[in-house]
Amino acid sequence: MGKVTMMLAIALVILHLVSRCRGGVTSSYRRKLEASVDMPLNSDVFRRPPGYNAPEQVHITQGDYVGRGVIVSWVTPVEPGSDLVLYGPASNKSKYQAHARLTTYKFGNYTSGYIHHCKLKNLDYNTLYYYRVGIGNSSREFSFTTPPEVGPDVPYTFGIIGDLGQTFDSNQTLGHYASNELAKALLFVGDLSYADHYPLHDNRRWDSWGRFVERVAAYQPWILTAGNHEIDTVPEIHETTPFKPYIHRYHAPFKASGSTSPLWYSIKRASAHIIVLSSYSAYAKYTPQYEWLQNEFTKVNRSETPWLIVLVHSPWYNSNNYHYMEGETMRVIFESWFVQNKVDLVFSGHVHAYERSERISNIAYNITNKECTPIPDPSAPVYITIGDGGNIEGLANNFTEPQPNYSAYREASFGHATLEIKNRTHAYYSWHRNSDGIKEVGDSAWIYNRYWRPDE
Numbered sequence: 001m002g003k004v005t006m007m008l009a010i011a012l013v014i015l016h017l018v019s020r021c022r023g024g025v026t027s028s029y030r031r032k033l034e035a036s037v038d039m040p041l042n043s044d045v046f047r048r049p050p051g052y053n054a055p056e057q058v059h060i061t062q063g064d065y066v067g068r069g070v071i072v073s074w075v076t077p078v079e080p081g082s083d084l085v086l087y088g089p090a091s092n093k094s095k096y097q098a099h100a101r102l103t104t105y106k107f108g109n110y111t112s113g114y115i116h117h118c119k120l121k122n123l124d125y126n127t128l129y130y131y132r133v134g135i136g137n138s139s140r141e142f143s144f145t146t147p148p149e150v151g152p153d154v155p156y157t158f159g160i161i162g163d164l165g166q167t168f169d170s171n172q173t174l175g176h177y178a179s180n181e182l183a184k185a186l187l188f189v190g191d192l193s194y195a196d197h198y199p200l201h202d203n204r205r206w207d208s209w210g211r212f213v214e215r216v217a218a219y220q221p222w223i224l225t226a227g228n229h230e231i232d233t234v235p236e237i238h239e240t241t242p243f244k245p246y247i248h249r250y251h252a253p254f255k256a257s258g259s260t261s262p263l264w265y266s267i268k269r270a271s272a273h274i275i276v277l278s279s280y281s282a283y284a285k286y287t288p289q290y291e292w293l294q295n296e297f298t299k300v301n302r303s304e305t306p307w308l309i310v311l312v313h314s315p316w317y318n319s320n321n322y323h324y325m326e327g328e329t330m331r332v333i334f335e336s337w338f339v340q341n342k343v344d345l346v347f348s349g350h351v352h353a354y355e356r357s358e359r360i361s362n363i364a365y366n367i368t369n370k371e372c373t374p375i376p377d378p379s380a381p382v383y384i385t386i387g388d389g390g391n392i393e394g395l396a397n398n399f400t401e402p403q404p405n406y407s408a409y410r411e412a413s414f415g416h417a418t419l420e421i422k423n424r425t426h427a428y429y430s431w432h433r434n435s436d437g438i439k440e441v442g443d444s445a446w447i448y449n450r451y452w453r454p455d456e
């Protein structure tokens, strides 16, 4: 054999091996592993707005089932102050007004500021609104754009962030997200402030987190999921009610979707039906969450909202050694419903790394038949773990080896993602890693709708 022919033969063998190996990718990108430290309390991002009793920690979320409502929330530090929200379109920014409800809470020897939640209703679709909170020289103005009317071919782009915290890395993630002009609403998959990292869950770190994220959260709705760092129980100081700070500070339109708890609910937005679940509330048969979800699936209409998306903190498919199989009990209970109802995407956090799965299911097992391997399933969702916002616990840089064949892509870096829904059949998904100061695309994929394009 001539030398050239031999090299060609070797090249062909290598090519053959590469094309046969259809397993997932473990990214070779290695981020410098440094300690993740919280930004000090006197950092620029935590600065209080000027003026006596000025509203701070301003944030919004969807306020109804279909996108014509917005909940505006803020905190005043010294006294209740005004409960008024003035809002309107550019032509008359104070055309309408609404009154907020006030709440406060104590946590050990911490007393919260005055927390206001105000529901703006019957807004026009696809409209830029300005809103103002506070009074006189301490008042502050923000704006948001309502989504288009719910419909099957309405393009819309969601951002996705999880496990954000308040470190220097968190600040990079938020900065990159803010510079990504595509995303119009954020799907947040749990673990917000990590205040529970501090002795007795120092709740001042809930306040600093609220001030930190305001530069994004005041302008576009954050659709929140509760994570384990929202549980916040400290029996030593008799704080035994789970989710107390979270539920006081962050409201959700749960009643609009027939839920009895702000920890699980759903919304429709543009062409998506989004279901938010709670990994840390009861979900076995006969529990409120179980019964609510069973009923919620019957309300999903893919002719109206083709895209069915679930947010849940603890991932069901995760090939990282951190938190391995913690989502297993919920998977066993709900996975067959996800397959029957052809859920398109499931976003989770919890594991501080990034991973995307193949479309797989593991629902055949019945105790005796040994069928307990995840198998390719065209009716199953893609599972995305994106707990890589950048919190104080650092990266989860220890994947199981070899990479299981259900895992399509995995990488231990911080970042955020966007889901660009184009129409009822196509959505473009991309994950943007924080590459030491800049953002770059680490992983991307076209997602074909399970109802309208099940063959792809």
Ligand SMILES: *[C@@H]1O[C@H](CO)[C@@H](O)[C@H](O)[C@H]1NC(C)=O
Pocket: 091, 092, 094, 095, 096
């Ligand atoms: C704005 O709307 C308010 C309330 O309807 C009204 O009193 C006011 O005159 C309007 N201002 C302008 C400039 O149209």
Ligand SMILES: *[C@@H]1O[C@H](CO)[C@@H](O)[C@H](O)[C@H]1NC(C)=O
Pocket: 109, 110, 200
């Ligand atoms: C609150 O409790 C912590 C821990 O016991 C203590 O260090 C701090 O001084 C207390 N603060 C007040 C205002 O009592």
Ligand SMILES: *[C@@H]1O[C@H](CO)[C@@H](O)[C@H](O)[C@H]1NC(C)=O
Pocket: 136, 137, 138
């Ligand atoms: C803000 O208004 C208050 C009361 O109206 C006044 O006492 C204060 O001097 C004003 N502050 C500034 C910075 O204008």
Ligand SMILES: *[C@@H]1O[C@H](CO)[C@@H](O)[C@H](O)[C@H]1NC(C)=O
Pocket: 039, 043, 044, 045, 168, 171, 172, 174, 175, 176
């Ligand atoms: C956080 O990031 C912003 C830019 O997105 C920057 O202006 C600010 O100085 C940063 N703060 C800290 C404490 O790193």
Ligand SMILES: *[C@@H]1O[C@H](CO)[C@@H](O)[C@H](O)[C@H]1NC(C)=O
Pocket: 301, 302, 303, 304
């Ligand atoms: C589903 O939505 C379509 C389009 O809006 C509507 O025509 C149809 O009646 C709905 N189906 C049900 C069962 O509500």
Ligand SMILES: *[C@@H]1O[C@H](CO)[C@@H](O)[C@H](O)[C@H]1NC(C)=O
Pocket: 366, 368, 369
């Ligand atoms: C479990 O699956 C096996 C094989 O599919 C079947 O023969 C058996 O009846 C099943 N057991 C139960 C309890 O459904």
Ligand SMILES: *[C@@H]1O[C@H](CO)[C@@H](O)[C@H](O)[C@H]1NC(C)=O
Pocket: 358, 360, 373, 374, 375, 376, 405, 406
């Ligand atoms: C992974 O490999 C197992 C065993 O070879 C196979 O049964 C299964 O279908 C594969 N799963 C995927 C998602 O390819």
Ligand SMILES: *[C@@H]1O[C@H](CO)[C@@H](O)[C@H](O)[C@H]1NC(C)=O
Pocket: 321, 398
């Ligand atoms: C990675 O996780 C495995 C399983 O928990 C453990 O045995 C191993 O020591 C870990 N490796 C490192 C470098 O932490």
Ligand SMILES: *[C@@H]1O[C@H](CO)[C@@H](O)[C@H](O)[C@H]1NC(C)=O
Pocket: 422, 423, 424, 425, 426
């Ligand atoms: C849906 O969007 C995809 C991607 O932009 C495009 O290729 C396709 O033609 C669109 N489908 C329809 C029916 O417009």
Ligand SMILES: [Fe+2]
Pocket: 163, 191, 227, 228, 229, 313, 349, 350, 351
């Ligand atoms: Fe978590």
